[in-house]
Amino acid sequence: MTDDAYLFLLDDASAASLGVSPAAVGDLACLETPAVRAWLDAHGSTPASPHLRLLPPEETAAIPEGAERLPVPLSDEELSRLRHRMAPEPFARIEGELLAYRDCAGGRDGLIGRALAAGVPPRRIVELTGVDPETVTAAANGSVERR
Structure with a gap:
């Protein structure tokens, strides 16, 4: 080949x-x-x-x-x-x-971080995105991992 x-x-x-x-x-x-x-x-x-x-x-x-x-x-x-x-x-x-x-998921972590910075409550981010609450918590702490 x-x-x-x-x-x-x-x-x-x-x-x-x-x-x-x-x-x-x-x-x-x-x-x-x-x-x-x-x-x-x-x-x-x-x-x-x-x-x-x-x-x-x-x-x-x-x-x-x-x-x-x-x-x-x-x-x-x-x-x-x-x-x-x-x-x-x-x-x-x-x-x-x-x-x-x-293409959509590639920017997930940045989007979660921007939503948190804008004041969107973590529980609402979980509802809208379907990501695990731990992922949102990690984003809040600046250490988001892919799940």
Whole structure:
């Protein structure tokens, strides 16, 4: 297995169920690099081509034999978006919920601290957030742990 994702070109756009269109993943820094631009130009392709596909490192063995391919590094966020786009619809929905939770919960400790500083009673913070009372107490003392 490689650590790089791969861009590759399919001969037949009808086989486009393999991988993901880079455009569907959103902005990818690698598409702006001279190496990728030169590779696309050499193959008469563009980032929007229906023949251009992208696979994460763990899936690159699925690239058809003989397909033109190029390893590309992706950031952790780009790789996460790619994997999300590749997930079957039921997984993609729940992954979306997990990502929303991560984004929301990531600022939990700071939010609890701001609420306490604003004078919101700890019992009300527990009611509104569903966190353990010990977590709110720890935040009041400046030593919040993740639960």
